[in-house]
Amino acid sequence: MNNLPLLKESLLPRIDGMQKNLALLEKFGKMPIEEFEKDEILDRVQHNLRLVLEGVFNITSHILARIPGARETEYKRMARKLGEIGVVEKKFAETVLVEIAGYRNRLTHFYAEIKATELHQICQTRLQDIEAFLTAIKKLLADPGKFGLSVE
Numbered sequence: 001m002n003n004l005p006l007l008k009e010s011l012l013p014r015i016d017g018m019q020k021n022l023a024l025l026e027k028f029g030k031m032p033i034e035e036f037e038k039d040e041i042l043d044r045v046q047h048n049l050r051l052v053l054e055g056v057f058n059i060t061s062h063i064l065a066r067i068p069g070a071r072e073t074e075y076k077r078m079a080r081k082l083g084e085i086g087v088v089e090k091k092f093a094e095t096v097l098v099e100i101a102g103y104r105n106r107l108t109h110f111y112a113e114i115k116a117t118e119l120h121q122i123c124q125t126r127l128q129d130i131e132a133f134l135t136a137i138k139k140l141l142a143d144p145g146k147f148g149l150s151v152e
Contacts, residue, residue: 010062100133
């Protein structure tokens with residue numbers, strides 16, 4: 001039985017959207033904290049960061065659903081599984097992606113506890129983690145056969 005193909009029409013717009021969100025977050029990260037702390041900026045930062053983090057796990061879910069026995073529903077397990085199958089480095093999955101999964105849950109469910117300084121720090125120092133994830137996904141799309149997959 002053949003695996004379902006990875007769907008470019010599903011993945012490429014999400015990747016493009018994430019890259020646009022990352023560019024905006026990077027711009028916000030360059031702002032002085034006094035400007036960054038304004039409510040209208042914080043709302044945009046939280047929204048765009050949430051979209052980026054959701055994108056990570058939507059893409060991950062799409063990939064795992066096409067690999068027999070790899071499907072997961074819990075974000076931290078999804079992160080680990082992506083490392084186990086080699087789409088990303090195992091250490092990256094175990095540390096960075098698991099942390100991203102936890103932060104996604106925090107941003108979604110405990111958003112009132114998140115401080116401006118924390119978001120500012122993320123925009124300044126952690127966006128490259130998402131870029132590394134996207135680089136790995138682009139490599140997968142360029143050579144899906146390495147994972148027994150195809151692209152349509």
